[in-house]
Structures are given as structure tokens and as C-alpha cells.
Amino acid sequence: MEKKLPVTIDGREFQALPGQTILEVARQNGIYIPTLCYFPMTTPVGACRVCVVEVAGAKNLVASCAMPVSPGMIIKTDTERVREARKLVVELLWASGDHNCLMCESNGRCELQDLIYWLKIEKPRFDIKPPGYPIETTNTMIMRDLNKCVLCGRCIRACNEVQVNEVLDFYMRGSRMKVGPAFDSDYKNSICVFCGECMESCPTGAIINKQGRFAGRPWELQKVRTTCGYCGVGCQLDLNVHEGKVVKITSNKEYGPPNDGSLCVKGRFAADFIDHPDRLRTPLIREKGKLREASWDEALDVIAKKLASIRKKHGADSIAGLSSARCTNEENYLFQKVLRAVIGTNNVDHCARL
């Protein structure tokens, strides 16, 4: 057993593990501390100061996400001083950007919006002065509006620490700090591989999924968890469905292995083939050299008749089947069963080898 450390949060005593931060102990015990720059699985930076708390004996408020607990620590998470400090931070962030929720894709799933509401801020005490950056729309997958960036750095840590793609960093541009690829390039002309991890990590509407732009509000989307249809990693992801269509894909760290919420460009952005006009919609039968539309009954009858007559004339081993690594286990099982048990041949394979 590891040694436990007693700490007091808001008058209640808890046993913490060595190395745990104040935030972790609080959250584990159901005490809410708001955060913004905090991003699990990456280095805590304590930069935004939204998670500040009072620690007895400390002169300044401390960032709970970065401060490890020590034995006997007495912490207050909800004092007047704490509330005021948080308000100041959030009002400054609000005033320094173009946070117009009316047209923002993240409306309803924005952590800045939630903070403003939770802290009951009517309006910022500072003048609103957005930086006036142009919106980045040079690709069809990820859209960036840095006027909505709160400089939390989560995208940078997502890119460098989670995906290790090493594309993003902070840059000074005039008097303003900015996040992005080297040389202030857009994503398209950088070494970005469009994994979308930065987008998934962004707490505001600064980095959004362009495929889902104007395709349904967060609360209208139905999320269906499934397995990515591409490579053998089998990443878990959510298909976001609106009015019978998959409009975009999101991910979820809670789903655990194998991908812990991370995806690649194919899993995150290459599902738009689903409602491509080229999709086959009806059975086709070749007639006089040309494929023509047919009903299921007609097509299935032709198949059964042909297979039966070829088997009769040339034997079962004159028939072969190619199963598919893109189909489910159930389908592969049935396919080989039919070839073996019904047709009577072991001529069944799939393209694993290719």
C-alpha cells in the first residue's frame, strides 16, 4: 500500500496519493474546480489560472492543476477571492477575442461559454478587442479561427505530447501571442498530418471540424460509437448522426483501448464516402454485355441457379469465394460456411495476403 496523505478541501478531509494534484484529489471526490488549459495525459502547465484555489499559508492563489498535494494541506476552492480571480481571468479572455456564439460551431460545447455562465458574468468589464486574424479555410477538414483562441495551449500539447506530430507551438506575432505551425503557416502548407487531435482538444470554437460546419448543433447530433472501418488498429470513434446522415466523426478518451480517443486522418475525416453519389443502390445484372438494374429476387435467383448448375456440371471445386477483410466477423464466418457447407468447397480466401 502506498502511503496516503491527509488533505482538507472545503472543510472535508480526504486521503490523497503522493504525487496527485489538488485538482485530481478534488475531482476524484466530487468537488468541482473549473479548468481551461488543463488537458489530461499531458503536462499540466497552470497557465490559464481558471483553476486557482486558496491554500492556507500560501500568499498567492495556486493553480490546482499543477500543484501536488502535501500532507495536511488545507484548500478552499470557492471563496470570494477565488471567484473574483477566476472572473477576472475569464473576462480578460472574453474581451480579447471574437466570441460571437451566434455563428460559432462550438456553441453548446464550449468551455469558455460554460465558464462565463457558471461564473455568472453579465459582460466583461473590459472593451472587447478581437485581434482580427483572418479565418483559416484553406482545407476542407480543419477550420481555424484564432480570434476565438484563448491561448490555453491544449492544441500544442495534443499535437506534440499526445500524437507526437510536432507541428504546433506558440509564436509571438507583434504584441500578440499566437498558436500554429512553424513560420505562421496554415495547416495545409505545414507538416500537419490532419489527425485532428488539436481540434478535439480545443475548448472553444477556434479549431473546428469543417466537415461538420452548419451540419447540426452539438445537442442535435446523435453519437453512435463504432470501430473505424480502415486499418487494423480498430480505433473506437463516434459517428455523429444528424437527420439520418453521418455528418462528422468525433472521438472519446473514455472509450479506452486501443486508441484512447486518438485517431488518424482516415478515421477522422475519410468517412464522407458513405453518402457519395457513386454508392450502389440496387442489384445489377449483366444483359447483352451491359449491367442493368434488377430486383433482389431476380438477382438472387440468377446467382442460386448459376451456382447450382455450375456445381452440377463441373463439381464444387469449380466454384471459389473471396471473403473480405472489410466485412465483419459474422459475415466472414457465414461466407466460409456457405462455401464449405453449402457449395461444398474449401476454395475460400480473402486478400489479407495482398
Next chain:
Amino acid sequence: MTNSIKELEFADVILATGTNTTENHPVIGMYVKRAVRHRNAQLIVIDPREIGLCKYATLWLRQKPGTDVAVINGLMNAILKENIHAKEFVETRTEGFEELRKIVEKYTPEYVEKISGVPADQLRAAARLYATANKSSIIYAMGITQHKTGTDNVKSLANLAMLCGKMGIESGGINPLRGQGNVQGACDMGALPNVFPAYQMVSNDEARARFEKAWKVKLPAKPGLTVVEMTNAAHKGDIKALWIMGENAMLSDPDLHHLEESLKKLDFLVVQDIFLSETAEHADVVLPVACFAEKDGTITNTERRVQRSRKAVDPPGKAKPDWEIIAAISTRLGYPMHYASAKDIFEEVRQVTPSYAGITYDRIEKTGIQWPCINEEHPGTKFLHRDRFTRGLGLFAPIEYIPPDELPDADYPLTLTTGRVLYHYHTGTMTRRSKGAMERYPESLVEINPKDAKRYGIEDGKNVKVTSRRGNVEGKAQVTKRSPEGTIFMNFHFREVLTNLLTNPVLDPIAKIPEYKVCAVKIEAA
């Protein structure tokens, strides 16, 4: 994979060979990069191309394509010479060590340098790194298997891992990374000519008796034909009917001319697919099917994890899930199949597949389970071979190096190697209809080393004609040091640039995998 994906992050040494992981299995690539950047793991890359992982590697051994057995034997030679192999493991868990020792004796690093071009010192350094770390993991993919000697390559990696005792431990093992979503599951389910589900041999009388009882029919004992053998048999007229479920054989097969002729000779071709693929265009009957987002079922990933696939939307028009179609055809052929759902089928799968027996839809609702999972109390298996190998003792398979089938010569002076790129998948039927993927990688590129480009007068961005003994194709040249001198790289995602018109259909005699990774070509400006 003998081990699990997430274990890679905690390995001390990762040896990646024949896998362009960051492009073909990007999320596995992510764990490898995390191991290197955040946990100080050492990465050894063995690959002719300067793949994305090279940037993270402690050592990059750039062998000539197709010299893998020599390189691996060289590593083992160096390990034995320095006496840093795992003596106890070899003693208690393996057999055939003396035979292995004899074979690898002549593969001194200097000798291997002559064959492979990898400097002897680098071989020794890699051998030391791999052998002396606590937890060393090997990952590999098609760069190892798509050779005439693919089976030899895989066995050689197993020799190396056993010699160093890196099997049956967490964050160790030898880990093939499967390219397509459910290759693992398709194999587990017996979509192979010689085995029933769970790799029970069709030629084994007891296995057959079990399936005859379960399926209530008499079953054939003679193993069937593999993909490439089917094509050849069709060409000869021995196969008359081919039923294809969702495979675009027309782009993924080696030697496409030959394949096309074979398909034309068939009496009957049925294709089930989501698009009218190049293969479906030749079919007598084409059936429209549901894609992954339109049907229920399970998929088994490369670490043997059985996971749910769920229906989110309806298929277009009259399209149906493949399993409904198979069942309907079976019923019409006089063997009625009336499954109400994919779950119904899975219940039957569990009965006949011992390694899946303990897996249920309920149990994998939240997190998938890794087989073997023998009963409903069994938690699944994170890594294999902990206390014993499937056959008991691990058997060393001593292997001599054999050169690739077709080496460069005066007429065809360059080596062509093939593979995939990040933004596309297999024959491109899905990604080529995806806006983002096409925006990033709109056309097929032929990667050529700057020196070769200069020698043959090829300009970056201009068309190049590539010719092999089997055919020629044209594509846009990308002059890049990613390709080593003397080797060009092409992908097979684009129907406009039919790379497999060029490749050599010679097969690995055991795995029957074509030698996609090496053939001889010449290039000229087009």
C-alpha cells in the same frame, strides 16, 4: 500481434521493420513515437525507405530491399558472438538452438554488409540494443511478408525474439500490424482455404467431424485454393464461378493483365460491394451492400481485440448488409439460414470457435476483449505465450538467405517497391471518394531518389514511365531522398496508375503472398 498495442508505449526498445507505421497504422505510430519522446525508448528502424519513424530512431538500418533474412541472421550472429542471448529462455522454452547456431554462423556482420549494404557496426549496435534491453518489441507489416521469402522473414524475426527471450513478456513479442480493418477477424473466422474458424485444419478428421456435426452436412477434406491460385485456376478454366464479397481484386492483385484475362474466362462472377469497383465492372451480377456505418457486427483488430461495429444510418437505396445476402443465397441453394441479427450469428460463432467462446455482445459493449477468451469468466488475453508456446517449446527455424526473385539487371536496372500512403487506403475505393484525402494526396506519385532522377533525366512533378517485364505505367515523379538510390516507390491506390501491372506475381511458397516489395524496372521521362 502476440502483444497489445498500448504495451508499445512502455517498451524499452522497439524494432520496427517493414512497417511504415506512421502512415499505415498512424495510431500505433503514435504510441511508438510517445515511447521514444516521453519514455526514452530506443527505436531501431530497418527499412530501405526513409519512413516517418526514421526521425525518431536511434538506429536506422537501410537494407537493400529483400535482404531481410540476411540482416536478421546478422543480428543473431552478432548477439551470439557477444554472448548476450537469453540462455535460460533458450534452454527452457525452445528447441532447435544448435541448428540455428550453425546456420547463422556464417552471417557475420561483415558478410551481411556485403549482401544488404547495412554497415557491420550498425548491425552490431542494433543487436546489442535489442538483446540487452529488458523489454524489446518487434513490429512488422507487409514490408516483411510481401516477399517470395515472406514466411522465412517472419520466422527469422521469431528466431530473433526467442533467442533474446523477448517472447511471453509484457511490451515484448513479435507484432504483425494488420493493414485492413478485419484481416485478423477474417482469418480467425476461417476465411482461408485450409482452416475452419479458430485455425482448425480442414484436413483434420476430428476438426471436420466437429463442424459436420455443427453444420449438419458432409464437408470436403481437401484444402482449397488461395487468392492467387484461384486466379490461375480461372485462367486455366478450372474455376468457373467466382463469388467476391467486397474485394477489389482488380487493383490489389499482382499482374493485373493476367487477372483481367482470368476474370473474363469465368462463366459466372458475382460481386458484392459498396461501389462499382474495377472488379465489379466485370461481374455478371453486382449486389449493393451496406458499409461499416450501416450495419451491426464485430471486428477483430490487430491485437486480437474483438470490438463492436454499430449501425448508425440506413444503407442507400436497396443495399443490404453482406450477411443478409449470404444467408439469402444459402437459403436459395437449399440450406436455409434464418438469422435475425448479426448477434444471432455471433452466438453460433462462439459455439464453434473456442478462442471466442467467452466473448458476448454484452461483454464487449464498452471495451473489446482480446482472444483467446475461453469462457464467460475469462478476462481475455493481453499477450500470448506467457508460460508456453502453442506447440509447447518454441521451435527455432534455421533459415538461409535467398535473394528476391527478380533482381535489377542491365535491362531493368532499378528496384520497384510498393506500399500505401497516409491519405489513402488499399485500392482507394473509399478514400478516393473522400474530399480531404484527395485534397492532401490527389494523384499517384512515383518516388525517385535525386541521383536516379538525374541519371535518367526525370524531373520532379513531371511524368515518368515505369516499365517492368510485365507492363508499363505512367505517373508523376516525386524526386525525394525518402527513396534510396536504385529503388523507386509506388502506391497501388489509383486506378490511373496501375502499379500492379508491374509487380512480380511470384509467390511465397507457404503463405502464397506475392512479392510486391521487390521487382526490377526501368524508368524514363514520359
